[in-house]
Amino acid sequence: MGYFSEKTIWITGASSGIGEALAKELSKDGAKLILSARRENELVRVQQACAHPEKVKILPLDLEQHEQADDWVKKAWGLFGGIDGLVNNGGVGQFGDSLETDDHVERKLFEVNYFGNVALTKRLLPKMLEAQKGQIMAISSIAGKFGQAKLAAYSASKGALTLYYESLKEELYHTPVKIQVVSPGFIQTSVTLNSLKPDGSKMNKNSPAQENGMPARVFAKKLKKVMQGSKFHRYIGRKELLAVPIHTVWPSAFYKLIRKN
Numbered sequence: 619m620g621y622f623s624e625k626t627i628w629i630t631g632a633s634s635g636i637g638e639a640l641a642k643e644l645s646k647d648g649a650k651l652i653l654s655a656r657r658e659n660e661l662v663r664v665q666q667a668c669a670h671p672e673k674v675k676i677l678p679l680d681l682e683q684h685e686q687a688d689d690w691v692k693k694a695w696g697l698f699g700g701i702d703g704l705v706n707n708g709g710v711g712q713f714g715d716s717l718e719t720d721d722h723v724e725r726k727l728f729e730v731n732y733f734g735n736v737a738l739t740k741r742l743l744p745k746m747l748e749a750q751k752g753q754i755m756a757i758s759s760i761a762g763k764f765g766q767a768k769l770a771a772y773s774a775s776k777g778a779l780t781l782y783y784e785s786l787k788e789e790l791y792h793t794p795v796k797i798q799v800v801s802p803g804f805i806q807t808s809v810t811l812n813s814l815k816p817d818g819s820k821m822n823k824n825s826p827a828q829e830n831g832m833p834a835r836v837f838a839k840k841l842k843k844v845m846q847g848s849k850f851h852r853y854i855g856r857k858e859l860l861a862v863p864i865h866t867v868w869p870s871a872f873y874k875l876i877r878k879n
């Protein structure tokens with residue numbers, strides 16, 4: 619029996635990209651899956667593409683409507699009679715100058731990436747603590763580690779997420795519930811394509827960074843390993859991860875470098 623066989627894992631943002639790749643990867647290992655995102659038809663497509671579609675259930679939801687989180691968690695818990703893991707992956711990007719970006723776009727980034735994510739965790743945790751088992755992972759971003767031009771709201775939402783979960787990890791230190799964060803670098807998905815412009819419309823254009831990034835399938839295999847381990851925070855990506863130590867040790871050189879590129 620492998621780590622995931624017969625475990626129930628709830629993945630948000632499962633209708634594309636990283637969430638889709640993780641669903642396929644965990645299904646191969648025999649996991650029972652609950653897939654969430656807004657687009658029901660895409661969730662059905664992912665369900666059918668999984669190795670064991672009969673062990674995959676879908677629960678459509680819009681993270682921006684997180685006042686419904688109680689209801690989602692009740693429903694999700696009931697689908698297989700418990701949840702062993704939540705991968706809080708659903709999220710949206712943003713690209714544009716801060717002064718041009720509508721307040722409602724910045725608010726949406728936080729409602730989806732931060733409050734939606736945290737609401738699921740807060741409603742699910744009491745059930746996991748009562749069951750004396752469980753793991754919760756948040757997908758943050760390398761962009762949550764340092765600020766960059768045109769990514770202010772996105773970086774802020776992801777930075778907030780990382781710090782929230784770091785605090786939660788400390789609060790839960792003496793419990794059997796495992797809290798983890800993974801910060802991806804550049805992964806080949808539609809995240810930039812789906813990112814919001816300053817007026818709230820979609821970018822509808824991919825970025826070379828994403829196109830040349832790590833394939834989502836490769837990323838999902840690495841993510842699966844992290845879920846099996848005990849390390850709190852991992853970065854997963856390629857050479858872009860060098861930005862993290864350079865920014866920490868020599869921030870002025872770091873910004874000189876990214877202004878050039």
Ligand SMILES: NC(=O)c1ccc[n+]([C@@H]2O[C@H](COP(=O)([O-])OP(=O)(O)OC[C@H]3O[C@@H](n4cnc5c(N)ncnc54)[C@H](OP(=O)(O)O)[C@@H]3O)[C@@H](O)[C@H]2O)c1
Pocket residue numbers: 630631632633634635636637654655656657658660679680681682707708709710711730757758759760761801802803804805806807808809810812828831
């Ligand atoms: N790809 C990268 O290079 C990269 C780097 C760092 C971090 N990340 C993070 O990785 C996560 C997954 O993104 P991805 O790269 O796989 O991009 P993606 O293909 O655009 O996936 C985003 C997922 O989030 C869901 N989502 C978006 N808004 C939602 C909402 N309001 N309610 C519920 N679900 C919502 C989308 O589904 P629906 O549209 O069907 O709702 C989709 O399944 C995100 O949190 C992203 O910030 C990605």
